[in-house]
Amino acid sequence: MPFGRWRSSPPPPDADSFTADALDHLDALYGTALRLTRRPEDAQDLVQDTYLKAFRARARFTAGTNLRAWLYTILHNTWRNRRRDQSRSRVEADSEVVEIAAERGDTGGLPAPTPEDLLLREAMSDDLRVALDGLPEAFREVVWLRDVDDLSYQDIATVLSVPMGTVMSRLARGRRQLHAGVLAARRATPS
Amino acid sequence: MRINTECDRFDELLALEAEHGDGAVVDPALHRHLAGCPACEAAVAAQRAVRKRLVTHRRALQITAPPGVRTRIAAKLAGEAHAEAGASMATGWGLRLSPLAAAAALMLVITVGVLPMVTGQSSVVLAAQLALDHVKCFLIDGDVHATPISAADAEATMRKQHGWSVPVSATGGVDDGHLVAVRECLYSEGMAAHLLYRVGETPVSLFVMPDTDHAVASVSILASDTVSWHQNGRTHMLVGPAGSRATLDSMARHLQLEAR
Numbered sequence: 211m212p213f214g215r216w217r218s219s220p221p222p223p224d225a226d227s228f229t230a231d232a233l234d235h236l237d238a239l240y241g242t243a244l245r246l247t248r249r250p251e252d253a254q255d256l257v258q259d260t261y262l263k264a265f266r267a268r269a270r271f272t273a274g275t276n277l278r279a280w281l282y283t284i285l286h287n288t289w290r291n292r293r294r295d296q297s298r299s300r301v302e303a304d305s306e307v308v309e310i311a312a313e314r315g316d317t318g319g320l321p322a323p324t325p326e327d328l329l330l331r332e333a334m335s336d337d338l339r340v341a342l343d344g345l346p347e348a349f350r351e352v353v354w355l356r357d358v359d360d361l362s363y364q365d366i367a368t369v370l371s372v373p374m375g376t377v378m379s380r381l382a383r384g385r386r387q388l389h390a391g392v393l394a395a396r397r398a399t400p401s
Numbered sequence: 402m403r404i405n406t407e408c409d410r411f412d413e414l415l416a417l418e419a420e421h422g423d424g425a426v427v428d429p430a431l432h433r434h435l436a437g438c439p440a441c442e443a444a445v446a447a448q449r450a451v452r453k454r455l456v457t458h459r460r461a462l463q464i465t466a467p468p469g470v471r472t473r474i475a476a477k478l479a480g481e482a483h484a485e486a487g488a489s490m491a492t493g494w495g496l497r498l499s500p501l502a503a504a505a506a507l508m509l510v511i512t513v514g515v516l517p518m519v520t521g522q523s524s525v526v527l528a529a530q531l532a533l534d535h536v537k538c539f540l541i542d543g544d545v546h547a548t549p550i551s552a553a554d555a556e557a558t559m560r561k562q563h564g565w566s567v568p569v570s571a572t573g574g575v576d577d578g579h580l581v582a583v584r585e586c587l588y589s590e591g592m593a594a595h596l597l598y599r600v601g602e603t604p605v606s607l608f609v610m611p612d613t614d615h616a617v618a619s620v621s622i623l624a625s626d627t628v629s630w631h632q633n634g635r636t637h638m639l640v641g642p643a644g645s646r647a648t649l650d651s652m653a654r655h656l657q658l659e660a661r
């Protein structure tokens with residue numbers, strides 16, 4: 211019997227290229243996860259979970275569409291589910307509540323900063339980072355996805371599971387708060 | 402203070418407006434409003450300033466994932482891909498055999514079918530089943546040019562598929578041996594972990610199964626040599642082509658020592 215003449219059929223042909231393409235967005239996903247979780251270990255865990263889910267669902271990704279936005283959607287969904295599982299989490303989907311709380315300067319029900327958080331924030335001493343860090347999550351994510359990540363309004367609406375109108379109003383309010391925050395940060399630390 | 406309802410009407414459009422340079426018209430009605438509303442005008446200016454800074458500092462704002470994260474995730478996904486490939490081959494191998502190979506496999510099935518009556522010895526039956534699987538699996542998954550897989554990858558796969566933590570030897574205990582594939586294979590009593598080795602050019606299989614009461618034996622059957630042993634609550638059987646008994650004996654000795 212001549213062994214080895216028949217090649218084994220390869221794994222699903224897109225597996226390797228999908229992994230390579232998806233890992234191109236690792237830093238962006240990790241940065242997002244760190245902004246959301248505020249703890250490096252939690253961020254790594256969230257990112258790994260996101261990649262596993264994405265890999266298993268890769269057949270549902272439409273080639274040619276925005277892979278980064280698709281990965282962000284999975285990451286944000288995973289994050290929302292995790293927070294929903296924590297009994298004290300707020301109902302993030304209720305945009306009205308988020309908006310009102312945010313105007314009041316509520317930070318979105320996050321736990322008190324740990325020493326690790328403070329260290330992290332110290333490393334972000336730049337006024338822009340400080341101001342971004344101080345934004346409520348709902349606003350910070352929209353501003354980041356639009357102005358730093360350059361996602362379309364439609365992609366942002368999908369990633370965050372909110373209507374386009376909500377994206378636009380959160381973007382407007384988020385940027386205004388960020389502007390005020392930058393000014394405040396400059397006043398606090400004159401350079 | 403932006404308090405009037407006229408301002409609210411344009412609230413959402415301000416975000417868009419801030420992304421356009423001066424002079425670009427998002428909405429003529431908005432422009433007329435801005436001309437007469439310092440509050441909205443200021444809100445657009447603030448947004449525009451913030452956006453400009455964010456866009457300018459895009460790169461500086463990005464965080465790099467800690468070292469090791471990429472490697473760990475890549476390894477996880479490779480494990481997923483391997484498990485998927487194993488699952489799809491376990492269910493569809495018959496379709497992938499060439500007609501000649503399928504005919505050969507069918508002949509072996511018929512031969513094995515009459516064996517129990519001939520011998521009446523369960524360990525011989527087990528050897529025959531696994532010798533058949535050995536031939537089949539090397540056809541599917543044991544390409545002579547296959548890239549060796551690491552012991553760690555193989556152990557991870559076994560843990561995933563069987564929930565077994567079995568120490569895997571990357572070489573099969575011999576100098577010129579290397580592991581080329583791990584599969585999950587059906588035999589009459591359940592599922593066996595099937596490790597495919599190449600020792601030089603020679604295909605050798607190691608099957609690991611839950612412990613059985615089969616007698617430990619060296620059996621030559623179906624143009625194959627086999628060696629089996631019990632260790633750590635599991636039954637092990639090595640299968641190689643006829644004439645490979647010396648290699649199998651050497652592997653068995655070393656594998657038993659390594660697993661101790």
Ligand SMILES: [Zn+2]
Nearest residue numbers: 408438440441
């Ligand atoms: Zn106005």
Ligand SMILES: [Zn+2]
Nearest residue numbers: 534538586595
């Ligand atoms: Zn097999």
